[in-house]
Each structure stands twice: as C-alpha cells, then as structure tokens.
Amino acid sequence: MSTVRTDLRAEITSLLDRHQQLAVSGNAMQGFNKYYPPDYDPEKHSSLNAYRGKHALGDRARKIGEGILIVRFELPFNIWCGTCNNHIGMGVRYNAEKKKVGNYYSTPIYSFRCKCHLCSGWFEIQTDPKNTRYVVVSGARQKEEDWDPEENGGFAVHETDPNQGPVDPLAALEKSTDAQNHMNNVQVPRIEALQNLADHYSSDPYTHSLRVRRRFREQKKIEKAREEADESIKSVYGLPEALALSAEDDETRAKAKQEWEEGRQVLEERESAKRRKLGAEVVSVMPRASSSRSSARSGQSSRPSSSSGSKTSDPVSALRAKILGNTAKQSISIGGISRSKPPDPKSARALVRRI
Known part of the structure; x- marks a missing residue:
C-alpha cells in the first residue's frame, strides 16, 4: 500500500513539474484540450506544429517555401478566359496562389494566380496600389465597365497622370462650384420632394386606406355595370361572348360617326x-x-308623215x-x-x- 502511494506521489510531482515547464516556456495555454506525446520537449519544440513538422495553416501553406500562400480569392470584375474564351462573372471565387511580387513605395504588390474552372487554364491578377485597383496580368481579358464620376455630377478622384501639369486652382474651384450647384439645384429638391411624399403617405395611413378602398369599390361598381350592359348588347344582337366591346366615349363616338359617313358615301x-x-x-x-x-x-295608215311623226x-x-x-x-x-x-x-x- 505504501508502495502505491509513493508511485502516485511521484507521478503527481512529475506532472506538476511538466506543467511548470510549459508555463515557463509560454505554451501553458496550448496544453488544454491537446495531446502532448511523451517525447515532446517544450524547450526543444516550440509548438506542437513544430513537433509534427507541419505549418499552422495546414495544406494552404504547402508552397510556403516558395513564398506562395493559398488563399480564397474573389474576382473583382468580369473577365474572359484567355484559354477557353469563356466569360467568368464578377464574384466567382477561386483557390488562388498569393505571392508578393513587388512594392509601390511601402505598399506591397500581390499577385493572385488562379486556375479556370472551365478549362484548367491559369490566369494572373495583380494589385495596383498606385491606382487602387486590380489589373489582369496574363491569361485573361478584363471587361471594361468603368464608372465615370464626371458623368454623374462629380469629378475624377484618381488623377495619377505623371505628365499632368500643376492643378489649376480656378478649374478646381469651378468643379467644386458645379458640384455644389448640382447638389443644391437637383439633389436637394429631389430628396425634399421624396421626403414630403413619404411624409404625406405615412402621416395618416388609416385615412388613405379608407379613401383607396372607397375608390376601388366605386370603380368595381362601374366595371360591373359596364359588363352587364355589354352582355345585354351581345345577347340582343347575338354577338359572340369573346367579342370585346369598346367603351363609349367621345373618341369612339367620333370614330363610329366617321365610319358611318364613309359607308354612306360608298353606298351613294x-x-x-x-x-x-x-x-x-x-x-x-x-x-x-x-x-x-x-x-x-306607216304601213296601216295613209295619214301625212308630219302627223304620224308627232x-x-x-x-x-x-x-x-x-x-x-x-x-x-x-x-x-x-x-x-x-x-x-x-x-x-x-x-x-x-x-x-x-x-
């Protein structure tokens, strides 16, 4: 019995020492809900991934030695594949090979290499920090769908032309004045009109509902009376039920009178x-x-010719x-x-x- 107690005390002491070593090495939190093999040494192995010889990102880092990381990439625009010439819509996602290919000042430039899901051809898209956009480098063609802010009451935001001269302060002031006038004369009145319309229809919904339902009932009665009159006319003159009769108004009366006059002229x-x-x-x-x-x-009578002729x-x-x-x-x-x-x-x- 004493031997069992001694072995148990020794095992508890070794576990406490091991826990203390993990706390010293900074890996105390990794010990929870994880299995540590008997030959795991915190001083020799910095983590369980290092002990197993695997990367923390798993299979996504299979080409990490080449500086390539597998990421989920979503197409920022519509393209045509250069291999199969099929259209690929914006928003389609691929497992892309992300790689750093350069810098624009202190901003890195990344390349995303994707495989087309229709033909297994590769195409590459890079970031363009200078113009804050993406560009197709190879294997595909971009569909041009640029939005021009100047056509919508604004002015260009990205002006990075190196050959462009100094900014004219008067031209910049004119652009800002045009934008302000467009906002005051077009946008603000339109927003106010929409707001007034919304307030008008949402101020008393019960009254509006009563008025709409009353109007609907009146129109329904008129339509029903018109249908009954049409049915009576069809039954009197033996017209087919599928025949659509025109509504009686000034236009139809004038048209009918014109046709009657034309028929009368033809008859005359x-x-x-x-x-x-x-x-x-x-x-x-x-x-x-x-x-x-x-x-x-003349053969029967011998009267003068003048009298017979008369x-x-x-x-x-x-x-x-x-x-x-x-x-x-x-x-x-x-x-x-x-x-x-x-x-x-x-x-x-x-x-x-x-x-």
Whole structure:
C-alpha cells in the first residue's frame, strides 16, 4: 500500500513539474484540450506544429517555401478566359496562389494566380496600389465597365497622370462650384420632394386606406355595370361572348360617326353607278321601240308623215318623262338612306311596248 502511494506521489510531482515547464516556456495555454506525446520537449519544440513538422495553416501553406500562400480569392470584375474564351462573372471565387511580387513605395504588390474552372487554364491578377485597383496580368481579358464620376455630377478622384501639369486652382474651384450647384439645384429638391411624399403617405395611413378602398369599390361598381350592359348588347344582337366591346366615349363616338359617313358615301356611289347604268340601258332601248312603232303605223295608215311623226314622238317623250321622274324619286329616297330597288330594265321594255 505504501508502495502505491509513493508511485502516485511521484507521478503527481512529475506532472506538476511538466506543467511548470510549459508555463515557463509560454505554451501553458496550448496544453488544454491537446495531446502532448511523451517525447515532446517544450524547450526543444516550440509548438506542437513544430513537433509534427507541419505549418499552422495546414495544406494552404504547402508552397510556403516558395513564398506562395493559398488563399480564397474573389474576382473583382468580369473577365474572359484567355484559354477557353469563356466569360467568368464578377464574384466567382477561386483557390488562388498569393505571392508578393513587388512594392509601390511601402505598399506591397500581390499577385493572385488562379486556375479556370472551365478549362484548367491559369490566369494572373495583380494589385495596383498606385491606382487602387486590380489589373489582369496574363491569361485573361478584363471587361471594361468603368464608372465615370464626371458623368454623374462629380469629378475624377484618381488623377495619377505623371505628365499632368500643376492643378489649376480656378478649374478646381469651378468643379467644386458645379458640384455644389448640382447638389443644391437637383439633389436637394429631389430628396425634399421624396421626403414630403413619404411624409404625406405615412402621416395618416388609416385615412388613405379608407379613401383607396372607397375608390376601388366605386370603380368595381362601374366595371360591373359596364359588363352587364355589354352582355345585354351581345345577347340582343347575338354577338359572340369573346367579342370585346369598346367603351363609349367621345373618341369612339367620333370614330363610329366617321365610319358611318364613309359607308354612306360608298353606298351613294354604288347607287349612282347603278342609276347611270340603268339610264344607258333605257336610252339604248328607246330608239328601237320608236322605230318599230313608226314602221307599223306607216304601213296601216295613209295619214301625212308630219302627223304620224308627232303621234309617234308623244309616247316616247311621255316614257322618257316618266323614267326621269322615277329616277329623281329614287335619288331622293337614296339620299335619305332608303333601300328601294332601281326599276327593272325588263319592266321598262314592257312599258315601251304597251305604249
């Protein structure tokens, strides 16, 4: 029993000594929730990563000896891959090889080398501290989508042209004055108008809601009455249900009146053409009827030619007067939009024979 107690006391003492050594070496916090092998020596091994021969960043530092660190890189703009010529959108992320390639004064310049996910081709993008932007170095082409602040009421922020002359104080003052005038004359009134509109609609939402719902009910009643009137018209005239009727207003009335006038003019032209055709047929019939009548009377009667000619001419003139009177009556009835038919040429011939 005493032997067991002695071994336990010795083990506790060794653990305390080891804990004290870890505290002295500055690695006391690393001892929690971590496994330290028996051969781990805090004086010889600065950390567990050094003991295992691994980097703290793991597989991301597999090329740390070449000065390359694997990072997650997001494309800052749209590009076209130079190998497969496919478009790659802004915001696509890659596991890029980050490497320092130079300095701009005291600011380092980093290079990000990425592999295209469409063709496995490599492209490289570098930082440009001079112009505060990214540039494509090789393997791809950038899509030009630069925003020009001068077109939006401002002035250029990055003016790093080495050949540029000294800044003109009057020109700078003019730019600042134009920007101030644009803000006072355009931006401020617009913001105030939007603020007033927002205050107007948000001041009493219950009243606005009542007004909107009342207007909606009135419009709904009007639409319902219009639909009922359209359905009644369709049922009376036998129109198809899918036919869309136009709303009755001044514009549609004027259009309908114009179409009615055009139809009336076309109808009058057609009726006048019929009358002219009928007159030509009557004129062609009258000489034949008069000649046959005169020949028949000359063979039966021995009266003087002058008296027979006067008697023959009387029926022809009477027929002509009667036809012209009927034509005048038809023209008057057509002017009043009548549907009466023109006289039949056959009836005109029969009338001539009777006379």
